[in-house]
Amino acid sequence: MDETIAELITGSTAVEIADSVRAAHERGHLRDGAALPSVRALADRLGINRNTVIAAYRQLTRAGLVETRGRGGTRIADLAPVAQEGFAAGSVLHDVGTGNPDPAWIPDPAAALHAVAGRAVLYGEPVIDAGLDAWSRPWMAADLAPADFRLTVTSGAVDAVERLLAQALTRDDAVALEDPCWLAGIQTVRLGGYRAVPVPVDAEGMSARGLQAALDQGVRAIVATPRAQNPTGAALTAERAAALRAVLADHPYVLVIEDDHYSLLSQRPFHSIVGPEHRRFALVRSVSKFLGPDMCLAVTASDPETADRLALRLSPGTTWVSHLLQRLAHAQLDDPAVLARIRGAGAHYAERNAAFAARLAAHGLPAVAGDGLNLWVELPVETRVVREQLMRRGWLARTGDEFMLRGAGSPHLRLTVHDLDDEAAARLAADVVAATVAADGMIDR
Structure with a gap:
């Protein structure tokens, strides 16, 4: 046991112990990732029952x-930033990792x-x-x-998922996520x-x-993402969806x-x-x-x-979604010309991704264009070196x-290439192949 850390933790009740850990963290004495004493060691040092330490750690976890971390013990949570979608701020490089739709579409x-x-919206009206x-x-x-279902509206898909999980779960509850998973x-x-809890994803979706x-x-x-899984582009087949429904048949109260x-x-x-017959479900669109990332509505x-x-x-x-925004979305979705443009955009993304995959294949680097905005490219070498x-x-x-x-250890790059013209796409494909060859040589050395 680290005696320096142990000395920072005091108290004889769960609340007192938890408060001492919180105070030490706020004052910078316990940094993110710092290991806390084991339950047995801390209980022995403080002269208290182990269940009191367990209760204190449970409060802090919640x-x-x-x-x-299982055998890794209990640690101060490390809240290092998770990567975010979008443009890389301040970069002079051509960013092909944005995950953005094409503004032209x-x-x-x-x-x-x-x-x-039109009519003003007042407090107390339907959401x-x-x-x-x-x-x-x-x-x-x-x-x-x-x-039997009901509709509601949120400020986008991330807001919907966050609210759905919050109404069903408490801290430390387990959530099944696709692996690899969308960043948000x-x-x-x-x-x-x-x-x-990671669930592997292959070309047919969740395993x-x-x-x-x-x-x-x-x-x-x-x-789960039924189609255009981010980042892989996987889409559930009818057979895989049926297999997943069969697995879920014995768990009707798990929120899907x-x-x-x-x-x-x-x-x-x-x-x-x-x-x-599933009892807890939500379909989010x-x-x-x-309609654009600034149309924060789902x-x-x-x-x-x-x-x-x-x-x-x-x-x-207080937390409703603007009815002006809802009406703007509805006005566009109800317009046949807008719907035709959306269909054209979907075809454009698919065509550009397929064309880029063909370019890679022509250079001897097989790639499969899935569904969605991005291309998931598997490489035969370490991708970190290829990225460099x-x-x-x-x-x-x-x-x-x-x-x-x-x-770590994924052999993939996720590329957003649909907005590249033919010349830029050809140059990027050639550079991906050249970077892979160069990386292979560096790793061999």
């Missing part, structure tokens, strides 16, 4: 101040703006605007097996103080065996959140993992990928109990390690 909202004005509710209901019902999902679970293993570990919620963020842009059919269809709990966190007048080589050639890419829950 508060998010400490984390337990985002519909101009000017024509719809005049339709959003979801009547027009958006009417438009969204058949859109969601077409892909939901349970017949990792951040949401981490900041909520939940315990992420049924992996989901069963996660359920065996006691997960209370599952966050399906994040169909790509929805209207997707070139793949939607296959749900929620069966008709945001508009940011096709529609959620969920079981009545989940909807009621979600509504409590969206009190009209690409930076020397003027490109900024993302390595797969940023998206992994199990730690």
